[in-house]
Amino acid sequence: MIKKMEQDGELWKLFTKKEEYDPILLDRYGRFSYYLSSQRNIFEPEVSNFLIKEGLSPEYPEGRKFAVCLTHDIDFVYPGMLNTAARTVKALKKGQFVQASILPFSRINKNWSPLWNFRQIMELETSYGAKSSFYFLTLDPGNQDFTFNIEELEGELGHISDNGWEVGLHGGHEAYDNPAEIRRKKQKLEKILKKEVIGYRNHYLRFKTPDSWEILADAGFSYDTTFGYHDCAGFRNGMCHPFKPYNLNTGKEIDILEIPLTIMDTTLFSLMHLDFNQAWKLTEKLIDTVEHYKGVLTILWHNTYMQGDYLEFYRKILQYCTQKNAWLASGAEISSWWKEKY
Numbered sequence: 001m002i003k004k005m006e007q008d009g010e011l012w013k014l015f016t017k018k019e020e021y022d023p024i025l026l027d028r029y030g031r032f033s034y035y036l037s038s039q040r041n042i043f044e045p046e047v048s049n050f051l052i053k054e055g056l057s058p059e060y061p062e063g064r065k066f067a068v069c070l071t072h073d074i075d076f077v078y079p080g081m082l083n084t085a086a087r088t089v090k091a092l093k094k095g096q097f098v099q100a101s102i103l104p105f106s107r108i109n110k111n112w113s114p115l116w117n118f119r120q121i122m123e124l125e126t127s128y129g130a131k132s133s134f135y136f137l138t139l140d141p142g143n144q145d146f147t148f149n150i151e152e153l154e155g156e157l158g159h160i161s162d163n164g165w166e167v168g169l170h171g172g173h174e175a176y177d178n179p180a181e182i183r184r185k186k187q188k189l190e191k192i193l194k195k196e197v198i199g200y201r202n203h204y205l206r207f208k209t210p211d212s213w214e215i216l217a218d219a220g221f222s223y224d225t226t227f228g229y230h231d232c233a234g235f236r237n238g239m240c241h242p243f244k245p246y247n248l249n250t251g252k253e254i255d256i257l258e259i260p261l262t263i264m265d266t267t268l269f270s271l272m273h274l275d276f277n278q279a280w281k282l283t284e285k286l287i288d289t290v291e292h293y294k295g296v297l298t299i300l301w302h303n304t305y306m307q308g309d310y311l312e313f314y315r316k317i318l319q320y321c322t323q324k325n326a327w328l329a330s331g332a333e334i335s336s337w338w339k340e341k342y
């Protein structure tokens with residue numbers, strides 16, 4: 001199928017993201033932005049459309065129609081450190097988050113904070129038969145955006161992992177372009193988790209095409225789920241299915257699975273400046289599109305967005321996808337399913 005696509009120059013360029021190899025401009029985080037892309041049809045997965053026409057016919061467990069990869073990046077666990085998201089702090093002060101179910105836990109854990117909410121997220125997802133991935137920053141004091149020691153979360157990481165949810169690595173600012181840093185942080189997280197870490201997403205969606213994929217593959221990750229635009233939801237390379245990236249410099253496929261990111265909370269509400277109705281209209285459209293192509297829709301919902309209207313929005317996504325008979329799963333589950341089948 002890859003060979004057939006190579007014959008179609010435009011699709012091949014879109015799939016490989018040729019335009020990102022030699023960009024005119026990157027932003028201050030080294031990111032290629034959607035506003036610079038020549039692709040103007042980001043809500044249509046054109047490459048996946050081609051692959052389906054060529055015979056790709058994905059199946060999911062228990063005859064589910066499509067899959068939703070649920071993920072959470074953990075940048076903050078203490079509200080006092082949440083200086084960049086004033087609105088969230090305001091909401092927390094108003095007590096919007098507090099639920100009866102969190103009280104017993106707060107009594108038994110002196111470290112409890114409203115952002116230490118992994119168990120509540122898991123409870124919510126359980127009620128929809130879902131599982132998800134939590135990608136943790138594993139920074140050292142002195143690293144940019146360091147706000148907590150991952151060692152303090154050892155018990156929580158064990159709880160998440162023992163119950164079948166995934167603990168993955170959220171690489172810090174430098175990791176996406178630094179092999180030694182990625183390896184160091186992977187080992188650090190594995191030492192605390194006492195288990196291999198196979199899933200990855202970079203902080204701020206920092207990503208360098210195709211180098212970041214090569215670095216992650218060399219470091220031993222099974223899959224990455226960074227590949228989406230920070231400034232627009234949708235299908236960055238026209239794919240709504242997991243794929244093995246292709247390196248145009250080496251002429252070879254890279255040995256890692258990309259589960260492309262489709263929707264991030266901050267993209268909808270901050271960078272695209274959508275209100276809740278507009279954000280839902282787009283989310284619904286993207287879910288319907290991925291359902292049509294029997295694809296995988298990846299959602300990034302931060303633990304800091306699990307209160308008030310943002311929590312309701314996340315619940316609505318779970319509700320809508322459940323009604324549509326989607327498989328709501330972690331990156332690790334989707335990665336192992338896809339690698340075995342395709």
Ligand SMILES: [Zn+2]
Binds near residue numbers: 170202
């Ligand atoms: Zn982050």
